[in-house]
Amino acid sequence: MPPVIQGIITIIIGVGGCVGYFFASNWILDNVIYPAKGPKAGHNINRANQVRPWLFLFPAMFALGLYLAYPVVGSFIRSLFDRSGANFIGLGNYIDLFSESTFRTAVRNNLLWVLVVPAMSTFIGLVVAQLSDRLSWGNIAKSLIFMPMAISFVGASLIWRFVYAPDADLGIINSIRDSLGMSVLDPLQVRFWNNFFLMFILVWIQTGFAMVILSAALRGIPEETIEAAIIDGANPFQVFFKIKVPQIMGTIVVVWTTITILVLKVFDIVYTMTGGNFGTHILPSYMMTYMFRDDGRATAVAFVIMILVLPVMIWNIRQARKEMR
Amino acid sequence: MDNIAGQNQGNRVLVNITMLILVLLWLLPSVGLLVSSFRDRDQIANSGWWMSPFTVDLNFRARSNSDDVVEQNGIFVIEGNVFTDPSVASRFPDGEGAIGAFGPTARDLDAFAPGTTAEMPRGGTLTVEADGSYRIESDEPIDRGPAIFFQALTPPSFTLDNYRTVLFADGMDRAFINTLTVAIPATIIPILIAAFAAYALAWMDFPGRGLLIAAVVGLLVVPLQLALVPLLNLHTSIGIGQSFLGIWLAHTGFGLPLAVYLLRNYMVGLPRDIIESAKVDGATDFQVFVRIILPLSFPALASFAIFQFLWTWNDLLVAKVFLPSGAASQVMTVKIADDLLGSRGGDWGILATAAFVSIAVPLAVFFTMQRYLVRGLLAGSVK
Numbered sequence: 001m002p003p004v005i006q007g008i009i010t011i012i013i014g015v016g017g018c019v020g021y022f023f024a025s026n027w028i029l030d031n032v033i034y035p036a037k038g039p040k041a042g043h044n045i046n047r048a049n050q051v052r053p054w055l056f057l058f059p060a061m062f063a064l065g066l067y068l069a070y071p072v073v074g075s076f077i078r079s080l081f082d083r084s085g086a087n088f089i090g091l092g093n094y095i096d097l098f099s100e101s102t103f104r105t106a107v108r109n110n111l112l113w114v115l116v117v118p119a120m121s122t123f124i125g126l127v128v129a130q131l132s133d134r135l136s137w138g139n140i141a142k143s144l145i146f147m148p149m150a151i152s153f154v155g156a157s158l159i160w161r162f163v164y165a166p167d168a169d170l171g172i173i174n175s176i177r178d179s180l181g182m183s184v185l186d187p188l189q190v191r192f193w194n195n196f197f198l199m200f201i202l203v204w205i206q207t208g209f210a211m212v213i214l215s216a217a218l219r220g221i222p223e224e225t226i227e228a229a230i231i232d233g234a235n236p237f238q239v240f241f242k243i244k245v246p247q248i249m250g251t252i253v254v255v256w257t258t259i260t261i262l263v264l265k266v267f268d269i270v271y272t273m274t275g276g277n278f279g280t281h282i283l284p285s286y287m288m289t290y291m292f293r294d295d296g297r298a299t300a301v302a303f304v305i306m307i308l309v310l311p312v313m314i315w316n317i318r319q320a321r322k323e324m325r
Numbered sequence: 326m327d328n329i330a331g332q333n334q335g336n337r338v339l340v341n342i343t344m345l346i347l348v349l350l351w352l353l354p355s356v357g358l359l360v361s362s363f364r365d366r367d368q369i370a371n372s373g374w375w376m377s378p379f380t381v382d383l384n385f386r387a388r389s390n391s392d393d394v395v396e397q398n399g400i401f402v403i404e405g406n407v408f409t410d411p412s413v414a415s416r417f418p419d420g421e422g423a424i425g426a427f428g429p430t431a432r433d434l435d436a437f438a439p440g441t442t443a444e445m446p447r448g449g450t451l452t453v454e455a456d457g458s459y460r461i462e463s464d465e466p467i468d469r470g471p472a473i474f475f476q477a478l479t480p481p482s483f484t485l486d487n488y489r490t491v492l493f494a495d496g497m498d499r500a501f502i503n504t505l506t507v508a509i510p511a512t513i514i515p516i517l518i519a520a521f522a523a524y525a526l527a528w529m530d531f532p533g534r535g536l537l538i539a540a541v542v543g544l545l546v547v548p549l550q551l552a553l554v555p556l557l558n559l560h561t562s563i564g565i566g567q568s569f570l571g572i573w574l575a576h577t578g579f580g581l582p583l584a585v586y587l588l589r590n591y592m593v594g595l596p597r598d599i600i601e602s603a604k605v606d607g608a609t610d611f612q613v614f615v616r617i618i619l620p621l622s623f624p625a626l627a628s629f630a631i632f633q634f635l636w637t638w639n640d641l642l643v644a645k646v647f648l649p650s651g652a653a654s655q656v657m658t659v660k661i662a663d664d665l666l667g668s669r670g671g672d673w674g675i676l677a678t679a680a681f682v683s684i685a686v687p688l689a690v691f692f693t694m695q696r697y698l699v700r701g702l703l704a705g706s707v708k
């Protein structure tokens with residue numbers, strides 16, 4: 001059966017199944033289990049309304065539990081076993097990992113990514129959001145800077161392979177170097193700094209996201225505060241850094257953490273650009289070198305990523321609970 | 326709002342220039358890719374894409390034919406025109422051109438002006454006129470026609486050959502359909518499941534609701550990497566294995582936290598009066614949801630759909646793990662990253678075209694539905 005037809009059938013079964021499930025389960029609840037008639041009608045309606053939320057929630061909870069909650073536990077357990085999965089080796093995989101220099105490089109690079117990418121994206125996004133508000137062509141500018149959001153990491157990597165190409169007739173960087181009389185070099189093979197060239201690709205993609213959200217936040221600032229500052233003689237820089245930025249600090253933090261989480265997931269850029277060579281591995285790409293070869297090691301790397309994400313996760317949950325109160 | 330106090334003119338210019346530089350930096354790499362996809366291999370190797378709208382000197386190589394040798398007064402002569410050489414015919418279709426410089430070897434290809442005579446490394450002389458006609462003279466018999474290297478002014482030209490190769494010969498058409506096959510069900514299915522759950526979390530009262538919302542927020546950031554090994558093993562043990570069904574289920578699971586979170590945030594903001602008056606009129610929760618909430622939530626549903634579509638279309642990781650690796654089920658990202666970069670790593674035109682084919686659909690979605698995308702981003706992050 002060709003995948004396209006399979007896909008159409010899946011859509012029909014999936015959508016039909018969902019609608020059918022919700023409709024049928026509600027009907028059964030209201031008419032069979034707790035019918036809203038007879039001597040206990042009132043009691044039955046109350047009981048039915050207590051059960052109903054769980055009918056609504058069940059499919060989502062089941063999928064979330066199976067596809068996201070179970071793997072956290074499942075991965076941790078699997079990481080305590082060796083390659084075959086038969087022998088329990090405790091923290092053996094983790095100890096082996098930390099004795100590998102490539103893994104340590106990957107951890108170091110990942111920390112660099114986590115520091116640099118959110119900082120740069122948020123900063124440039126903030127600058128663009130502020131400046132574009134004052135331009136007649138600000139909306140076009142914003143749209144163009146937002147555009148890379150739609151491009152896949154693989155596509156973006158290819159775009160930047162052209163920019164970084166080690167050939168003066170191909171890559172802009174080397175063409176500029178050439179016209180300045182410098183020799184051709186491959187930016188991706190410059191140890192240590194190549195990490196930053198890769199990071200910039202993600203900054204290029206994520207700045208638009210930061211810009212859109214920060215731009216909305218900037219518009220939400222009450223104008224009186226700005227007017228007051230200007231009347232008191234603040235210059236534009238002071239207005240921006242001392243009046244506007246403090247008022248949108250909450251949004252800046254949200255943007256920052258969202259990008260941080262993303263940085264810890266993205267393996268595509270390193271995989272497509274260097275394959276992890278020249279000292280550019282990060283944890284997600286390093287994990288893929290073990291995927292399909294050694295499940296124990298792969299899950300151990302994944303769990304290290306989870307540990308790095310954990311602080312952000314706790315912070316997010318606390319924020320969400322605070323907002324609900 | 327900064328205009329209240331008079332901004333000086335210099336400031337405005339500075340702002341304009343800064344933004345222009347940023348926009349160019351953000352736009353130029355993609356333009357380079359797009360332009361390169363319309364250029365053939367020689368053009369890409371010989372001049373940067375930024376030169377493509379101009380008439381430029383490009384380097385060519387023609388070979389004289391030893392069958393044309395004629396003996397004149399004891400010297401051997403080949404005459405002809407470089408522009409009629411079949412190897413350069415594609416760039417000079419009418420057999421005419423203007424020589425900028427020439428040379429007998431690739432290294433000094435720009436050493437001689439048209440009309441002058443060059444010594445050839447293996448003996449004899451070479452003269453090339455500005456119109457491309459050449460004359461090779463030698464005292465010895467010529468058994469192999471020597472190569473002639475020249476620069477010629479070449480008008481800008483663009484070709485669709487790369488697109489033809491990529492779409493019809495390289496299996497990219499298959500990958501395109503596969504990507505579509507992955508993305509559409511993986512976008513539609515989670516929406517419905519999430520909408521019901523979001524309604525329950527927004528408008529129904531039950532014990533443990535706060536805890537569940539917190540759990541969704543927590544799951545929002547669980548790294549995908551954790552899910553790969555356990556779920557692939559699970560899929561294998563229940564007989565799904567690596568297949569389209571597997572990847573639809575995986576994308577559904579991974580997309581749900583964002584879907585539930587976005588939709589709940591939106592639904593919570595709907596006016597309470599409508600829902601309560603409907604309930605007073607005797608509507609059940611199911612009716613309220615289907616008749617009132619779902620239609621009102623259209624903007625949020627649309628933004629999630631766009632997110633999920635972009636994410637599934639652009640995804641490499643999930644496709645690499647949950648789909649079999651053969652060409653029959655490769656999606657475009659996998660095809661580019663694993664296939665084309667390996668086998669055609671040096672063929673920049675093909676790479677650029679493949680990349681552009683893969684980003685064309687997301688870009689179209691992006692530009693037509695930017696409004697919903699922005700709204701979704703804001704609903705997800707700003708309170």
